[in-house]
Amino acid sequence: xxxxxxxxxxxxxxxxxxxxxxxxxxxxxxxxxxxxxxxxxxxxxxxxxxxxxxxxxxxxxxxxxxxxxxxxxxxxxxxxxxxxxxxxxxxxxxxxxxxxxxxxxxxxxxxxxxxxxxxxxxxxxxxxxxxxxxxxxxxxxxxxxxxxxxxxxxxxxxxxxxxxxxxxxxxxxxxxxxxxxxxxxxxxxxxxxxxxxxxxxxxxxxxxxxxxxxxxxxxx
Amino acid sequence: xxxxxxxxxxxxxxxxxxxxxxxxxxxxxxxxxxxxxxxxxxxxxxxxxxxxxxxxxxxxxxxxxxxxxxxxxxxxxxxxxxxxxxxxxxxxxxxxxxxxxxxxxxxxxxxxxxxxxxxxxxxxxxxxxxxxxxxxxxxxxxxxxxxxxxxxxxxxxxxxxxxxxxxxxxxxxxxxxxxxxxxxxxxxxxxxxxxxxxxxxxxxxxxxxxxxxxxxxxxxxxxxxxxxxxxxxxxxxxxxxxxxxxxxxxxxxxxxxxxxxxxxxxxxxxxxxxxxxxxxxxxxxxxxxxxxxxxxxxxxxxxxxxxxxxxxxxxxxxxxxxxxxxxxxxxxxxxxxxxxxxxxxxxxxxxxxxxxxx
Ligand SMILES: Nc1ncnc2c1ncn2[C@@H]1O[C@H](COP(=O)(O)OP(=O)(O)OP(=O)(O)O)[C@@H](O)[C@H]1O
Ligand SMILES: [Mg+2]
Numbered sequence: 399x400x401x402x403x404x405x406x407x408x409x410x411x412x413x414x415x416x417x418x419x420x421x422x423x424x425x426x427x428x429x430x431x432x433x434x435x436x437x438x439x440x441x442x443x444x445x446x447x448x449x450x451x452x453x454x455x456x457x458x459x460x461x462x463x464x465x466x467x468x469x470x471x472x473x474x475x476x477x478x479x480x481x482x483x484x485x486x487x488x489x490x491x492x493x494x495x496x497x498x499x500x501x502x503x504x505x506x507x508x509x510x511x512x513x514x515x516x517x518x519x520x521x522x523x524x525x526x527x528x529x530x531x532x533x534x535x536x537x538x539x540x541x542x543x544x545x546x547x548x549x550x551x552x553x554x555x556x557x558x559x560x561x562x563x564x565x566x567x568x569x570x571x572x573x574x575x576x577x578x579x580x581x582x583x584x585x586x587x588x589x590x591x592x593x594x595x596x597x598x599x600x601x602x603x604x605x606x607x608x609x610x611x612x613x614x615x616x617x618x
Numbered sequence: 619x620x621x622x623x624x625x626x627x628x629x630x631x632x633x634x635x636x637x638x639x640x641x642x643x644x645x646x647x648x649x650x651x652x653x654x655x656x657x658x659x660x661x662x663x664x665x666x667x668x669x670x671x672x673x674x675x676x677x678x679x680x681x682x683x684x685x686x687x688x689x690x691x692x693x694x695x696x697x698x699x700x701x702x703x704x705x706x707x708x709x710x711x712x713x714x715x716x717x718x719x720x721x722x723x724x725x726x727x728x729x730x731x732x733x734x735x736x737x738x739x740x741x742x743x744x745x746x747x748x749x750x751x752x753x754x755x756x757x758x759x760x761x762x763x764x765x766x767x768x769x770x771x772x773x774x775x776x777x778x779x780x781x782x783x784x785x786x787x788x789x790x791x792x793x794x795x796x797x798x799x800x801x802x803x804x805x806x807x808x809x810x811x812x813x814x815x816x817x818x819x820x821x822x823x824x825x826x827x828x829x830x831x832x833x834x835x836x837x838x839x840x841x842x843x844x845x846x847x848x849x850x851x852x853x854x855x856x857x858x859x860x861x862x863x864x865x866x867x868x869x870x871x872x873x874x875x876x877x878x879x880x881x882x883x884x885x886x887x888x889x890x891x892x893x894x895x896x897x898x899x900x901x902x903x904x905x906x907x908x909x910x911x912x913x914x915x916x917x918x919x920x921x922x923x924x925x926x927x928x929x930x931x932x933x934x935x936x937x938x939x940x941x942x943x944x945x946x947x948x949x950x951x952x953x954x955x956x957x958x959x960x961x962x963x964x965x966x967x968x969x970x971x972x973x974x975x976x
Contacts, residue, residue: 513700513703513704514706514707516669517698517703517704517705517706518706518717519669520667520669520693520696520698520700521693521694521698521717521721521767522689522690522691522692522693522694522721523717524690527721531717535708536706536707536708610708611708611710612708612710612751612753613707615753615754
């Protein structure tokens with residue numbers, strides 16, 4: 399324990415640097431993942447067959463072990479001179495995040511009360527109006543929880559970034575492991591966990607803000 | 619706007635939900651579709667606004683085929699109250715009602731006024747309710763908002779699928795009364811679906827009786843009650859339908875203008891004898907109602923005793939024929955005067971009128 403505190407106080411600069419690195423990988427990947435995942439989800443939501451296929455494919459991506467995916471990324475991106483560093487880490491993270499994002503979006507949009515959609519159609523709303531004014535606002539809480547699970551998962555996955563020189567909190571864990579330095583591992587684990595917990599809480603709050611008021615009321 | 623359904627059929631796969639129905643839906647009237655669960659009422663409504671595509675036959679609005687009308691435009695001109703109400707849970711009462719006016723590009727101010735007007739029409743206090751969300755409303759309040767929403771853009775046609783289904787009997791009765799008043803003002807072409815024969819008789823100008831995708835009988839409410847075409851229809855309307863209808867018929871619609879009235883100060887025996895009806899209504903000098911006497915009674919009395927013997931029973935125009943029949947039966951008479959709030963004689967209700975075919 400003494401070692402741990404000593405380590406932190408001596409290395410706080412590098413800790414902050416890697417923490418920021420870690421956050422930037424997630425921070426860059428996340429907007430892409432959200433935009434791609436949510437829009438794909440919304441586009442395919444009305445089409446059960448296509449949804450099934452796409453969810454299946456993105457599910458397959460997720461089963462690729464993360465070191466392998468990072469490896470593939472290095473090979474694929476090498477010709478563009480981007481085989482190491484942040485780009486492959488960011489792209490891998492986007493790919494991992496897609497499944498929960500797409501699946502939650504599809505479920506969210508499809509789980510809407512059929513009668514509400516019918517009422518909207520019956521009033522002469524066009525499909526895109528129904529999407530924007532009815533489906534998306536009602537699906538938002540569920541979509542957000544998809545985003546949340548992607549982000550929390552992403553915090554963990556991004557630790558692998560260490561292996562491809564992307565930096566991040568993985569450094570403490572994996573370098574610590576290879577050097578058998580328990581205080582380094584502990585630093586990495588605690589920071590990763592704390593970051594996950596914090597982001598989870600933060601997005602939970604965001605979910606609450608973004609949820610339409612009419613959905614939060616539990617009846618008076 | 620009148621609607622015609624012509625040989626309309628809807629098949630879901632092999633199952634025929636609506637089977638070759640033909641029906642004329644009169645302009646500015648309430649046409650009720652009634653029948654047991656699963657007989658095709660909702661399917662018929664949804665074909666009218668194009669939510670369900672017909673398999674065969676055709677639908678005409680003002681003689682124009684539904685195929686020639688843009689479905690989006692059509693639906694914006696048709697108010698639709700779906701069976702499950704379907705209020706948007708993330709929108710408050712105001713926003714729910716404002717949807718179609720906004721789609722039509724109304725100005726915010728016009729929408730605001732319209733919503734206040736509509737909420738009063740359906741008997742909801744605007745101030746109290748306008749910012750409430752569906753979850754904060756009772757079942758009956760939701761249905762009222764549903765009706766207000768359907769009326770929002772002043773559509774020419776209203777399709778109402780069991781709009782009062784979720785409401786307890788007492789409040790349902792009240793809503794029906796309110797609805798009759800509303801229709802008196804707005805005069806829309808309304809297709810109204812119900813399970814409840816009492817509701818059908820009360821609200822319907824015409825009734826179509828559905829059974830397993832077919833129409834057993836359609837016609838004026840009174841015709842259906844008087845002359846049920848078959849066992850199915852007579853079972854549906856039950857035994858006392860004819861008497862029951864009296865409760866729903868307003869006196870003002872059955873007033874007979876052919877009555878005898880004289881000023882009491884100007885009445886002499888000869889004038890009274892000349893009156894061709896068996897009853898004479900007496901008025902004061904301002905033509906206000908004083909009372910009524912049968913000719914038989916008049917012949918037994920001297921002129922100065924008329925006033926003391928006058929029968930003062932009467933009904934108001936918003937009374938029902940059941941009220942009139944009640945007075946007739948309890949007093950043993952066959953004519954009841956209808957008197958306005960200003961005490962003027964509007965006419966009389968006669969026994970024959972009540973039990974005559976419309
Ligand atoms: N989309 C559909 N696919 C298959 N069958 C359907 C569909 N919609 C309705 N049906 C069937 O068509 C028949 C008529 O349905 P409809 O909803 O018109 O009945 P209804 O008269 O409105 O009944 P209720 O009084 O219970 O509302 C029912 O047997 C129903 O199961
Ligand atoms: Mg129905």
